[in-house]
Amino acid sequence: MHRNILIEQIRNKKSFLCVGLDTDENKLPAHLKGTPDAMVHFNKAIIDATKDYCVCYKINTAFYEALGAKGWEIMEETVNYIPPTHLKIADAKRGDIGNTSSYYAKAFFETLAFDAITVAPYMGEDSIRPFLEYENKWTIVLGLTSNKGAADFELLNLAAPYETERLYERVLHTVSRWGNSNNLMFVTGATQASELAAIRKIVPDHFLLVPGVGFQGGSLQEVAKYGLNKDIGLLVNVSRGIIFAGKGEDFAHEAGKIAEQYQVEMSGFVG
């Protein structure tokens, strides 16, 4: 998906919401559990109920891989069901030596019809380049994540010649040179929203994928305050807070209601 189309979708819908399909089989509504194709049925109902309020879906591959080959079929059926108007992100956090990364890129950009994939930066340039070679596809590199473990390495202070930076800031600096704001985004967690001000100085133009709003405790106001740029430049992801909002037969309706609440709140930030 071209950047201009994404921005247009955001402006038309007055929403920069991404719905995370972290479809945990064990958390499905009771009436669906054990039925054939329960996860596909659930995902389709969630998509139908939320698509007017969001511009993006993010599929967390772990929940599908836990089911083996069957899970990959469910992932395929789900991604194919998402309307072409919506950005389709594989939250896969892959990354390996170049030859291997090119096969991961093939898996998600060709075999499956994703528009974007999340990638871990630890192994450096040749682990990320193969994803960037695809036209109209997005590589979303981990910057500062929203979990507690971010403090272990991402926030370590570096020595000269990068003595003013922490590791994740160096990742943003270095990786942003490998692509541009048309093919590269960064994951920057909402639980540390004040960091977004520093992040915007390093990558003023890039889209940021922001997890951690909702369940993980980040505030949408804070994220918008520090993260918005002239093209909006934010995709705020909410997973469990939306898809598991309801536990009964009206689960999709409940999910739609929460997605709408986010959209209404976001509309105030989309000029």
Add this chain to the structure above:
Amino acid sequence: MHRNILIEQIRNKKSFLCVGLDTDENKLPAHLKGTPDAMVHFNKAIIDATKDYCVCYKINTAFYEALGAKGWEIMEETVNYIPPTHLKIADAKRGDIGNTSSYYAKAFFETLAFDAITVAPYMGEDSIRPFLEYENKWTIVLGLTSNKGAADFELLNLAAPYETERLYERVLHTVSRWGNSNNLMFVTGATQASELAAIRKIVPDHFLLVPGVGFQGGSLQEVAKYGLNKDIGLLVNVSRGIIFAGKGEDFAHEAGKIAEQYQVEMSGFVG
């Protein structure tokens, strides 16, 4: 697989060879291409021909995921074919927030019958803990990788309080506290074998999974010189150099011959 069994296998076979099943569909021998179950057939033939010379198989998930759900079936059939005497590594380089990582652990340790998985450390402790909670399973964390991109982040110098360390050394220090030498290994590339001396000071007891010998230019002598410990403590992985040694109908025989050469060379280091 328990550490004692792994060490016993290494001593009995006088080999610490891991064969990497980086089974690139495009590189299969001509007579197999396009036949049903070509990859499974290939993998089984390679396993039959090499199992007497190695103690471990490493499946690179990218090459299987590139085929979608079918690839996961091939991965399952392959891992189930590996004899129980051999350590089965999923080279998957996963890692995500805790709740998600626990589903990756389920995918590879329960749904598939792997003994070990490679994990990226960028996101810190809660991204790695869920893998360590499995008994008799191994978490193999990226330390210093063998690719050019290792210089981008892994080799960055840190500031105080870690001013004597580079990022990958801090990863070894920190991660080694989360587990022990019975459930934790590290990936340390052979292309920078002299680094293994420094690595052994940080993790003297842990097994190291060493890629990069062969195709990527690392030398087995160098790796043994700096990497061996009292329990051997090394698994040296060779992928393409073994599995694609031959291109004809005798590909498995050719692979076995190369694997045997490695075993013979390794036998000199296993007392």
